[in-house]
Amino acid sequence: MNAAVRSDEVLVPYEHRQSAHCETGVISGLLRHHGLPMSEPMAFGVSAAICYAYLPFIKFGGLPLFAYRMPPGHVIRWLTRRLGIRMHMQTFRQPAEGTRVLDRHLSEGRAVGVQTSAYWLSYFPPDMRFHFNAHNLVVYGRRGDQYLISDPVIDILVECEAEALQKARFTRGVLAPKGLLYYPEYIPPRVDLPRAIHKAIRFTTGMMLHVPLNFMGIRGIRTVARKIRGLDPGHEHYNKLLLGHMVRMQEEIGTGGAGFRFLYASFLQEAAAVLDKPTLTAIADRLTAVGDEWRRFALNAAKMCKNRMAMDYGLLADQLMLCADQEEAIYKQLRAEVK
Amino acid sequence: MKKDEVPQQNAKAFMGHSKLLYAVDDQGRYVPAPCNGWEAEEIVLDQAIAEYLRLAEDAWCRAKDGRASALEYHMYRQRMDVVLLAQTTGYFKWRVRRDLRPGAFQKLGPARRERYADALGLTPADLDRLPEQP
Numbered sequence: 113m114n115a116a117v118r119s120d121e122v123l124v125p126y127e128h129r130q131s132a133h134c135e136t137g138v139i140s141g142l143l144r145h146h147g148l149p150m151s152e153p154m155a156f157g158v159s160a161a162i163c164y165a166y167l168p169f170i171k172f173g174g175l176p177l178f179a180y181r182m183p184p185g186h187v188i189r190w191l192t193r194r195l196g197i198r199m200h201m202q203t204f205r206q207p208a209e210g211t212r213v214l215d216r217h218l219s220e221g222r223a224v225g226v227q228t229s230a231y232w233l234s235y236f237p238p239d240m241r242f243h244f245n246a247h248n249l250v251v252y253g254r255r256g257d258q259y260l261i262s263d264p265v266i267d268i269l270v271e272c273e274a275e276a277l278q279k280a281r282f283t284r285g286v287l288a289p290k291g292l293l294y295y296p297e298y299i300p301p302r303v304d305l306p307r308a309i310h311k312a313i314r315f316t317t318g319m320m321l322h323v324p325l326n327f328m329g330i331r332g333i334r335t336v337a338r339k340i341r342g343l344d345p346g347h348e349h350y351n352k353l354l355l356g357h358m359v360r361m362q363e364e365i366g367t368g369g370a371g372f373r374f375l376y377a378s379f380l381q382e383a384a385a386v387l388d389k390p391t392l393t394a395i396a397d398r399l400t401a402v403g404d405e406w407r408r409f410a411l412n413a414a415k416m417c418k419n420r421m422a423m424d425y426g427l428l429a430d431q432l433m434l435c436a437d438q439e440e441a442i443y444k445q446l447r448a449e450v451k
Numbered sequence: 452m453k454k455d456e457v458p459q460q461n462a463k464a465f466m467g468h469s470k471l472l473y474a475v476d477d478q479g480r481y482v483p484a485p486c487n488g489w490e491a492e493e494i495v496l497d498q499a500i501a502e503y504l505r506l507a508e509d510a511w512c513r514a515k516d517g518r519a520s521a522l523e524y525h526m527y528r529q530r531m532d533v534v535l536l537a538q539t540t541g542y543f544k545w546r547v548r549r550d551l552r553p554g555a556f557q558k559l560g561p562a563r564r565e566r567y568a569d570a571l572g573l574t575p576a577d578l579d580r581l582p583e584q585p
Binding site: 130131132153171173174231232237239240241242243265266267268279283284285286352353356357359360370371374375377378381396397400403404407410411413414415417418 | 452463464465466468469470471472473474475479480481483485490491492494495496498499500502529530531532534535538539540541570572
């Protein structure tokens with residue numbers, strides 16, 4: 113790698129490609145940077161990141177957690193494990209040390225992924241800044257006091273002051289990044305993609321269909337549907353917050369429910385070509401239809417929050433049940449395909 | 452979703468940026484599709500921000516008549532709540548709740564003020580200050 117070094121400027125040539133989700137975007141970008149062709153949907157699928165979990169015991173602003181994907185860190189860990197890639201991952205106790213090591217990597221011509229809070233990044237539009245500690249981005253250079261950043265969810269290259277980046281990397285609390293930085297250390301000359309895809313699909317369908325807990329996978333979707341049906345109409349302020357929160361988790365925080373369905377469907381299309389299984393393309397089409405249903409649910413719920421539509425918990429519950437039924441059929445068929 | 456059905460409703464929160472979705476083209480193949488705003492997202496985002504503003508304004512009014520500390524106002528202002536502030540500072544929730552009371556807040560030692568200020572991205576002196584408007 114050729115790093116153009118001037119006294120106060122370091123710049124590693126890095127190709128910025130916008131992506132739908134931060135973690136898959138960063139890891140696929142870093143792998144491409146190191147010469148391994150990898151699309152974002154492929155990274156998402158092979159890491160088996162799609163999921164559904166309703167975790168009422170974890171509160172987020174007083175509201176339960178709805179997760180539409182595996183927990184942060186899962187993508188990087190499982191994608192690299194399934195492909196035999198070794199990552200260099202490092203966390204720090206002292207913020208100053210974390211910044212020093214970041215600078216050293218840059219001056220050695222290495223673009224690195226870092227985990228940050230989304231709230232303290234100065235280039236984020238103010239209305240999009242929330243305390244979410246597992247955002248990921250690539251630092252590819254430094255110009256004076258500004259770090260040059262390729263943030264996969266933003267359409268353009270951005271810059272961030274050193275102080276703000278350090279604060280974002282060392283915020284404390286749940287999922288505290290502890291300054292985590294990472295880059296691929298070893299990529300095998302040949303990766304066995306078909307085998308990895310096979311294993312990943314087994315994992316995903318197992319998560320969605322066969323975890324015997326009523327808050328995970330398809331069962332989780334049904335639990336939430338029943339919960340919405342049973343909401344007390346007397347607590348409308350809370351109910352609206354809950355529904356809005358659900359939609360926000362679904363559509364915004366990391367592209368969420370429908371977005372992830374589309375991402376996974378895109379992965380299935382790619383997988384169909386890699387495994388030479390055209391049936392996966394048909395499954396992808398069905399998953400697209402479910403994604404559309406999730407979006408209709410989101411739009412209805414949002415309109416009800418804003419009184420643009422009469423509040424109807426039964427309707428929302430029916431829509432979720434429909435999503436659950438359709439997804440169950442899809443994952444069953446998918447599991448049969450990769451027997 | 453088809454690529455030409457991707458909503459483009461120019462959300463003000465995006466400030467001219469767009470986010471990326473995946474959608475299908477005419478041949479049914481998935482392609483990246485930018486989206487610069489969607490009604491559903493905009494509604495729920497506004498709702499979440501309005502809720503923090505409501506809490507901040509309420510805390511501001513109470514802080515004005517001395518029934519709450521300025522710390523409580525700053526907490527909501529920075530889009531936090533007791534749980535999040537406790538997690539970020541590493542203090543117990545009951546301790547944060549106690550420190551939010553005006554009396555306990557006055558007696559905070561410099562180390563603890565520093566810790567709260569750091570969690571909120573403010574200087575320790577800012578913690579006392581209440582703006583003219585919420």
